[in-house]
Amino acid sequence: MARALEWKPERSNCPQLTITIEHLIRSVPDEWRALANNLFVGRVLKGDLNAMAWTERQAGVIEMNIQYTFTLSAYAAAYDEFFHNLKSFVGDVAAKRPGLESMVHELDKRFAEPWEQLDTARSGWVDRRLLVVANPVAARWAKGRESLHEDMVDAAESFVIAHELAHHLLGHTVSRRDKRKAKDAVDEVIERLGLFYAMSQFNQSQREELQADILAYLIVAQALEGAPQFSDLYRAVAGSTLALVTHAHVTESWVELDSAATHPGFTTRFNMVHKLTEMLCSDRPTGDQGDHPMAFLSQLSTFAAVALNRWASQTFSGPQKPVGVLHAADHLLRLMNEVHGRIPQARASIRQVDV
Numbered sequence: 001m002a003r004a005l006e007w008k009p010e011r012s013n014c015p016q017l018t019i020t021i022e023h024l025i026r027s028v029p030d031e032w033r034a035l036a037n038n039l040f041v042g043r044v045l046k047g048d049l050n051a052m053a054w055t056e057r058q059a060g061v062i063e064m065n066i067q068y069t070f071t072l073s074a075y076a077a078a079y080d081e082f083f084h085n086l087k088s089f090v091g092d093v094a095a096k097r098p099g100l101e102s103m104v105h106e107l108d109k110r111f112a113e114p115w116e117q118l119d120t121a122r123s124g125w126v127d128r129r130l131l132v133v134a135n136p137v138a139a140r141w142a143k144g145r146e147s148l149h150e151d152m153v154d155a156a157e158s159f160v161i162a163h164e165l166a167h168h169l170l171g172h173t174v175s176r177r178d179k180r181k182a183k184d185a186v187d188e189v190i191e192r193l194g195l196f197y198a199m200s201q202f203n204q205s206q207r208e209e210l211q212a213d214i215l216a217y218l219i220v221a222q223a224l225e226g227a228p229q230f231s232d233l234y235r236a237v238a239g240s241t242l243a244l245v246t247h248a249h250v251t252e253s254w255v256e257l258d259s260a261a262t263h264p265g266f267t268t269r270f271n272m273v274h275k276l277t278e279m280l281c282s283d284r285p286t287g288d289q290g291d292h293p294m295a296f297l298s299q300l301s302t303f304a305a306v307a308l309n310r311w312a313s314q315t316f317s318g319p320q321k322p323v324g325v326l327h328a329a330d331h332l333l334r335l336m337n338e339v340h341g342r343i344p345q346a347r348a349s350i351r352q353v354d355v
């Protein structure tokens, strides 16, 4: 209560976003801090899933539309459901429970339910004139997992704000201002990933979006100075994926075929998340619990694949139905197997990994 009473709307009009931006400012190198300190982050009552960065005279502004946050909350709940349905299914298979085959139909219904709720809610979310507060998946929240769910939304908001902060740091919001240092950090990563040619194939605006994604990931992962800790990598992986999946599923921007579009599609942006995670940790051994950011990425990547598959099966004509729990589990286990084949010392601890 004392902290709440002391709070002043100096960096943001929202106490929670004040904490978020202050944390992000502490995550950037000292020499960028003056610019980062000169920012105001506003929660705005707008109905489209968006955030923006712009400059007014000397001050930088970041806007976060409240609809984006409400929607992130629904997808965080859907991810939680997805993960626990898969985990219990894989557990049942491993334990060779009797009658499993006849249960698959029942499990499929449970697996599909959050997606049906999200699909139904979409029509309200895409209407820019509306603010839809309700979380259609929230009723299913399992007790005891609320803080995990909040952490995910917090990580996704951090990534979105960091993406807008990155536009400021990279000089995308002003003309003729030298932002060499942030650009150098991003260029160095692009070179390490061997993506210079690939980047040149995008238009200027799309290239700036990918640069902002890269810098945002590095900021959230605390990877700008030294090797990041796993806990920060988990935040970067969860935050970026949840923010990108939510945006893609609501706006149906999975694949971008228009070369003049301002943003690349989900697949291009998520591919960057994958490459960054790989670059930062694929040569590191597993953590104390047999955990690893690449394994966590496999889980989120399967979630993204199921979301994309639902959209594709509804959009393109054909006999295909959305994938069920069996296919999703199979996909995840294949990814996990691939990941564990690459991580040093992971083979020995593979059984401990929380699928």
Ligand SMILES: [Zn+2]
Pocket (backbone or CB within 6 Å): 163, 167, 208, 209, 212
């Ligand atoms: Zn952007």
